[in-house]
Amino acid sequence: MDKNRLKEQLYRLVKxxxxxxxxxxxxxxxxxxxxxxxxxxxxxxxxxxxxxxIIFDLVKDLNVAAVGGPTxxxxxxxxxxxxxxxxxxxxxxxxxxxxxxxxxxxMLQVEGPEIKSASEVVLLDDVATTGGSLIESIAILKKxxxxxxxxxxxxxxxxxxxxxxxxEGCELISIFQASEFFSSKIK
Numbered sequence: 001m002d003k004n005r006l007k008e009q010l011y012r013l014v015k016x017x018x019x020x021x022x023x024x025x026x027x028x029x030x031x032x033x034x035x036x037x038x039x040x041x042x043x044x045x046x047x048x049x050x051x052x053x054i055i056f057d058l059v060k061d062l063n064v065a066a067v068g069g070p071t072x073x074x075x076x077x078x079x080x081x082x083x084x085x086x087x088x089x090x091x092x093x094x095x096x097x098x099x100x101x102x103x104x105x106x107m108l109q110v111e112g113p114e115i116k117s118a119s120e121v122v123l124l125d126d127v128a129t130t131g132g133s134l135i136e137s138i139a140i141l142k143k144x145x146x147x148x149x150x151x152x153x154x155x156x157x158x159x160x161x162x163x164x165x166x167x168e169g170c171e172l173i174s175i176f177q178a179s180e181f182f183s184s185k186i187k
Contacts, residue, residue: 003057007175010050013041014155015181028130030159036178038126038154042076051154052080054175055124058152060090065119068095068112069151070133073126077154081124095121097137109140117145128153128172131161138168155181 020035041047055077059067068078078094085092095112102108115121121141123134128151138148148170156162156174165172 001053003054006050006053006057010041010047010054010154011176011180013044013047013050014038014176017041017044017047018155019181026129028132028159030129032157036127036155036157036181039073039076042080042126042154048076048080049084051077052084055081055152056084056088056090056092058173059092059122060085060088062122062150063120064092064122065115065146066093066095066112067122067124068097068110069124070097070137071099073133074124077124077126097140110144110146115144115146118147119145120147120149123148123151123170125151125153127155127157128161128165128174129157129159131164131172134161134165134170134172135168138165138170 017040018036018038020037024032024035026032042051067081068074075096078096081092082094093113095110095115098109123137125134128134134151141148150171150173151165152173155176155178157178162172
């Protein structure tokens with residue numbers, strides 16, 4: 001399926017399944033009159049396929065050691081990408097970042113195949129508001145010598161994430177802007 005058709009299908013699915021009205025507190029701490037629940041999309045079979053396909057197309061030619069992101073938003077995205085990359089005979093290693101290191105076993109905070117120090121990775125997340133989760137992920141990865149120059153999200157709420165990540169030396173790529181879906185509902 002071509003790129004434009006995949007994006008059109010994902011747009012439809014996000015518009016149908018991810019939007020909720022009403023006062024809600026976001027991960028950034030801000031209050032909003034709408035919520036984009038991208039997990040309602042990424043945890044569906046159709047959504048996983050679409051997101052995995054689109055992200056695979058965005059990262060397949062990059063010279064990176066792995067692609068991953070903060071749990072819970074990135075979890076289904078990472079799984080979908082791993083499957084799509086394998087099916088397309090261009091396997092990409094993936095990883096997840098815990099909020100805190102695991103309390104037992106190897107006590108890791110970054111889970112997945114080993115990523116060597118000085119390697120470059122791409123971060124994923126479902127929705128970005130201020131970019132806080134991605135910035136925290138960059139800090140965790142920096143501590144173990146991993147470089148992040150690019151992050152990909154399904155939806156950018158356009159509330160500072162792009163600028164905040166830029167200050168960290170990380171480009172934010174979004175598949176959609178929140179205003180593409182709900183411009184008539186956003187005040």
